[in-house]
Amino acid sequence: MAGGSAIRGSRVGAGPMGESERGEAAPRVRVAYWCANRHDTCIAFAQGIEVPETWDCPRCGLPAGQDEQNPPPPPRNEPYKTHLAYVRERRSDADGDALLEEALSKLRARRG
Structure with a gap:
């Protein structure tokens, strides 16, 4: 006889009575x-x-x-947006140019 466990082939909760032992x-x-x-x-x-x-x-x-004849439509997937795309949504090109010019003028003023 090979060494083994006395409860081989069993699982936790298994018993001779089955479902009635576990409740309704x-x-x-x-x-x-x-x-x-x-x-x-x-x-x-x-x-x-x-x-x-x-x-x-x-x-x-x-x-x-739940309606077989009228299932919900597939969700619309938005394409991935980069950080730059979100910035361009918030600011126009003119606003961007104005901010760039302001930052450059501050940098030039610091350099002397």
Whole structure:
């Protein structure tokens, strides 16, 4: 006989009685969701809670809604903006030129 454990093949919580030993499961409600790619997902929620209107599709990640004929649209992804792009949104070219000229004149005044 090879050395081993007396509880090999078992797991924590396992027992001869099974589910009745652990107690009753809470009542559940199953809700179906559909995404824009027509993937359907059925999620089980505890009965009596507020069910969310949208759920992320586990297959494609798009938002899924409860109306099969009218799923929520995919979110619009904004392209990555650099720091310079954000600065240009806040300031016009004339404002930028004025700030640059002001900074250069202060620098020239310091140098003498």
